[in-house]
Amino acid sequence: MQVETFIIGNREFTAGKMNAFDAGRLLLKLKSVVAPGLALMGQGGEVHNSSILELFSGLDEKTHEDILFPILSVSATYSVENKRKIASPADMNFCFTVDNLLDFYLLVWEVLKLNFAPFIEQLASHFGSHTAEVAKV
Secondary structure, eight states: OOEEEEEETTEEEEEEOOOHHHHHHHHHHHHHHHHHHHHHHTTOSOOOHHHHHHHTTTOOHHHIIIIIHHHHHHTTOEETTTTEEOOSHHHHHHHOOGGGHHHHHHHHHHHHHHHHHHHHHHHHHHHHHHHHHHHHO
16 A cells, blocks of 8 residues: 655644555545545645635535545545545544644545546546537537
8 A cells, every 4th residue: 555644734634545456446436525625636736725614515424434534544545644544524523623624635635636536537537528529520
Protein backbone atom coordinates (compact mmCIF):
# COMPACT_ATOMS: atom_id res chain seq x y z
CA MET A 1 0.00 0.00 0.00
CA GLN A 2 1.39 3.40 -1.01
CA VAL A 3 1.24 5.61 2.09
CA GLU A 4 1.13 9.41 1.98
CA THR A 5 1.67 11.88 4.81
CA PHE A 6 -0.54 14.93 5.26
CA ILE A 7 0.07 17.90 7.54
CA ILE A 8 -3.25 19.41 8.51
CA GLY A 9 -3.18 22.27 10.94
CA ASN A 10 -0.02 21.44 12.79
CA ARG A 11 -0.68 17.71 13.01
CA GLU A 12 0.55 14.78 10.93
CA PHE A 13 -1.68 12.11 9.44
CA THR A 14 -1.02 9.21 7.10
CA ALA A 15 -3.26 7.33 4.71
CA GLY A 16 -2.75 4.79 1.98
CA LYS A 17 -4.03 4.10 -1.48
CA MET A 18 -6.81 1.53 -1.55
CA ASN A 19 -6.80 -1.60 -3.62
CA ALA A 20 -8.82 -1.48 -6.85
CA PHE A 21 -11.81 -3.44 -5.55
CA ASP A 22 -12.28 -1.33 -2.41
CA ALA A 23 -11.79 1.89 -4.38
CA GLY A 24 -14.38 0.84 -6.97
CA ARG A 25 -16.86 -0.33 -4.34
CA LEU A 26 -16.57 2.85 -2.29
CA LEU A 27 -16.55 5.09 -5.37
CA LEU A 28 -19.98 3.70 -6.27
CA LYS A 29 -21.27 4.65 -2.83
CA LEU A 30 -19.55 8.01 -2.90
CA LYS A 31 -20.52 9.19 -6.37
CA SER A 32 -24.04 10.39 -5.68
CA VAL A 33 -23.03 12.26 -2.55
CA VAL A 34 -19.94 14.07 -3.78
CA ALA A 35 -20.08 13.94 -7.58
CA PRO A 36 -19.87 17.74 -7.97
CA GLY A 37 -16.80 18.00 -5.76
CA LEU A 38 -15.06 14.99 -7.29
CA ALA A 39 -15.61 16.47 -10.75
CA LEU A 40 -13.68 19.54 -9.59
CA MET A 41 -10.65 17.36 -8.83
CA GLY A 42 -10.54 16.14 -12.42
CA GLN A 43 -10.65 19.62 -13.96
CA GLY A 44 -7.01 20.33 -13.19
CA GLY A 45 -5.92 23.51 -11.56
CA GLU A 46 -6.24 24.62 -7.98
CA VAL A 47 -9.01 23.37 -5.72
CA HIS A 48 -10.32 26.21 -3.56
CA ASN A 49 -12.16 26.21 -0.24
CA SER A 50 -15.47 26.68 -2.04
CA SER A 51 -14.79 23.39 -3.84
CA ILE A 52 -14.26 21.64 -0.52
CA LEU A 53 -17.55 23.02 0.79
CA GLU A 54 -19.31 21.86 -2.37
CA LEU A 55 -17.81 18.40 -1.93
CA PHE A 56 -19.29 18.07 1.54
CA SER A 57 -22.66 19.73 0.91
CA GLY A 58 -24.43 16.36 0.58
CA LEU A 59 -23.10 14.81 3.78
CA ASP A 60 -25.31 13.57 6.57
CA GLU A 61 -24.91 11.17 9.49
CA LYS A 62 -25.60 8.13 7.31
CA THR A 63 -22.92 9.24 4.85
CA HIS A 64 -20.39 9.37 7.66
CA GLU A 65 -21.22 5.83 8.79
CA ASP A 66 -21.71 4.22 5.36
CA ILE A 67 -19.09 6.02 3.29
CA LEU A 68 -16.59 8.28 5.06
CA PHE A 69 -15.54 6.01 7.90
CA PRO A 70 -15.22 2.96 5.59
CA ILE A 71 -13.03 5.06 3.23
CA LEU A 72 -10.85 6.17 6.13
CA SER A 73 -10.67 2.60 7.41
CA VAL A 74 -9.72 0.99 4.10
CA SER A 75 -7.15 3.75 3.56
CA ALA A 76 -5.66 3.01 6.99
CA THR A 77 -5.96 6.69 7.91
CA TYR A 78 -3.84 7.32 10.98
CA SER A 79 -3.18 10.18 13.40
CA VAL A 80 0.53 10.20 14.16
CA GLU A 81 0.07 12.53 17.15
CA ASN A 82 -2.66 10.38 18.71
CA LYS A 83 -1.18 7.06 17.54
CA ARG A 84 -4.63 6.00 16.44
CA LYS A 85 -6.36 4.90 13.26
CA ILE A 86 -9.34 7.04 12.31
CA ALA A 87 -12.14 4.73 11.25
CA SER A 88 -15.10 5.38 13.55
CA PRO A 89 -16.99 8.10 15.41
CA ALA A 90 -15.03 7.21 18.56
CA ASP A 91 -11.75 7.66 16.69
CA MET A 92 -12.97 10.98 15.32
CA ASN A 93 -13.85 12.18 18.82
CA PHE A 94 -10.48 11.04 20.15
CA CYS A 95 -8.47 12.82 17.43
CA PHE A 96 -10.59 15.92 16.81
CA THR A 97 -12.57 18.46 18.80
CA VAL A 98 -15.18 21.01 17.83
CA ASP A 99 -12.33 23.54 17.67
CA ASN A 100 -10.50 21.63 14.94
CA LEU A 101 -13.43 19.86 13.29
CA LEU A 102 -12.55 21.38 9.93
CA ASP A 103 -9.27 19.46 10.11
CA PHE A 104 -11.25 16.21 10.03
CA TYR A 105 -12.93 17.21 6.78
CA LEU A 106 -9.66 18.45 5.32
CA LEU A 107 -8.20 15.04 6.13
CA VAL A 108 -11.14 13.32 4.44
CA TRP A 109 -10.59 15.61 1.42
CA GLU A 110 -6.91 14.60 1.23
CA VAL A 111 -7.77 10.89 1.47
CA LEU A 112 -10.39 11.30 -1.28
CA LYS A 113 -7.89 13.09 -3.52
CA LEU A 114 -5.25 10.44 -2.85
CA ASN A 115 -7.56 7.62 -3.83
CA PHE A 116 -9.94 9.06 -6.41
CA ALA A 117 -8.28 12.02 -8.15
CA PRO A 118 -6.36 9.81 -10.63
CA PHE A 119 -9.59 8.03 -11.61
CA ILE A 120 -11.50 11.31 -12.04
CA GLU A 121 -8.65 12.86 -14.05
CA GLN A 122 -8.43 9.83 -16.35
CA LEU A 123 -12.19 9.78 -16.77
CA ALA A 124 -12.30 13.47 -17.65
CA SER A 125 -9.38 13.06 -20.04
CA HIS A 126 -10.91 10.02 -21.71
CA PHE A 127 -14.36 11.47 -22.21
CA GLY A 128 -12.99 14.93 -22.97
CA SER A 129 -11.05 13.52 -25.94
CA HIS A 130 -14.10 11.60 -27.17
CA THR A 131 -16.24 14.72 -26.90
CA ALA A 132 -13.73 16.61 -29.02
CA GLU A 133 -13.74 13.81 -31.63
CA VAL A 134 -17.55 13.85 -31.83
CA ALA A 135 -17.53 17.64 -32.23
CA LYS A 136 -15.21 17.31 -35.27
CA VAL A 137 -17.63 14.96 -37.06
